[in-house]
Each structure stands twice: as structure tokens, then as C-alpha cells.
Amino acid sequence: MTSTRPHDVREHPWSTGLCGCFDDIKSCCITFWCPCITFGQTSEILDKGQTTCVMNCAIYTLIYLLTSCACLYSCCYRTKLRREFGLKEDPCNDCLVHCCCMYCALCQEYRELKSRGFNMEKGWAGNARQQREVAMAPKVEGGMRR
Structure with a gap:
């Protein structure tokens, strides 16, 4: 199997472990x-807003209800996140992680995006808007004065 990534690119560790649920109890419960x-x-953030949270949630639920194999769909997003x-x-392999530990995998992916500065509740559009506001904030020269 050949890699599509350039050979000089190093792979980095995840910000938290697969079983790091104590780092974010709220997301683990959800x-x-x-x-x-x-x-x-x-998935909305990984798709860069091309799909919505609601749409991806519905697709995931439909696949789960029809086949009980939503892990085969969600593992593709783990691969997308890693790349x-x-x-x-x-x-181990993304598909195995999702098939054996789907809940832990979903939580780890959520925590990874959160650790990279994404506000998960705001979605892609909210995060993009926040980035534009930060980029457009006026620069104060000379510091604050009384």
C-alpha cells in the first residue's frame, strides 16, 4: 500500500488518547x-461547511437504523481528520477503531478539533465568522493611554 502523503511529512500524535473521556465528560455523555x-x-467542520450538522446527523442515524453499521460511515471522517x-x-486502522470503539473514537475526534481551537457548538459557519472578526479587529497602535 502506498501513501498519498509526501514522505517528508511527519505524523503527529492525537491531542488526547482514545479513552480520554475524563478530559471532556460533557461530550462523552452526549x-x-x-x-x-x-x-x-x-463532520460539519471536517466538511468545511459543505454539509450541515443536521444533515450529517440524519445520515448517520439512518445508516445506523437500517444497517447498525454507522461505524463504516463515521470511520471515513476519522481518516479525513487524520489526513x-x-x-x-x-x-490501529481507522475502520477498526470505529468498529470496536465507536463512541471513544467519536469523542476523541471531537476533542481533537476542540483542542485545535474549534468551538464545536458554533459549527463551521460560526467558527469561520469568529475567525473573520478576529482577523478584522482594529489594531491599536501605541497601546492604551489614559
């Missing part, structure tokens, strides 16, 4: 009760 929400939020940020395929 994922446990309704994994489609975590998947929807993560986007140069992350190691750890602890």
Missing part, C-alpha cells in the same frame, strides 16, 4: 446517549 450529534458536529491534521493512525 456521545453515549446520542452519537449522531457528536458525529454531526465533527487534514497529519495525525497518526493510532491505536
Whole structure:
């Protein structure tokens, strides 16, 4: 199997481990009760707003209800996340991680995006708007004066 990534690009470790749920109890609870929400939020950001959280959540739920194999769909987004940020395929193949530990994988992906500065509740548009506002903030020269 050949890699599509250039040979000089190093892969980086994930910001948290696969079982790092104590780092974000809230997202772990949401994922446990309704994994489609975590998947929807993560996939909207990875798709750079080309799809919505609601749409991705609905697709995930439909696949789960019809086949019980939503992990085969969600693992593609793990691969997309890893490639986007140069992350190691750890602890094993993306598909195996999702098939064996789907809830933990979804939480880890959520935490990874959060650690990279994304506000997961705002979605892609909210994060993009926030970045534009920061970029357009007026620069104060000479510091503050009384």
C-alpha cells in the first residue's frame, strides 16, 4: 500500500488518547446517549461547511437504523481528520477503531478539533465568522493611554 502523503511529512500524535473521556465528560455523555450529534458536529467542520450538522446527523442515524453499521460511515471522517491534521493512525486502522470503539473514537475526534481551537457548538459557519472578526479587529497602535 502506498501513501498519498509526501514522505517528508511527519505524523503527529492525537491531542488526547482514545479513552480520554475524563478530559471532556460533557461530550462523552452526549456521545453515549446520542452519537449522531457528536458525529454531526465533527463532520460539519471536517466538511468545511459543505454539509450541515443536521444533515450529517440524519445520515448517520439512518445508516445506523437500517444497517447498525454507522461505524463504516463515521470511520471515513476519522481518516479525513487524520489526513487534514497529519495525525497518526493510532491505536490501529481507522475502520477498526470505529468498529470496536465507536463512541471513544467519536469523542476523541471531537476533542481533537476542540483542542485545535474549534468551538464545536458554533459549527463551521460560526467558527469561520469568529475567525473573520478576529482577523478584522482594529489594531491599536501605541497601546492604551489614559
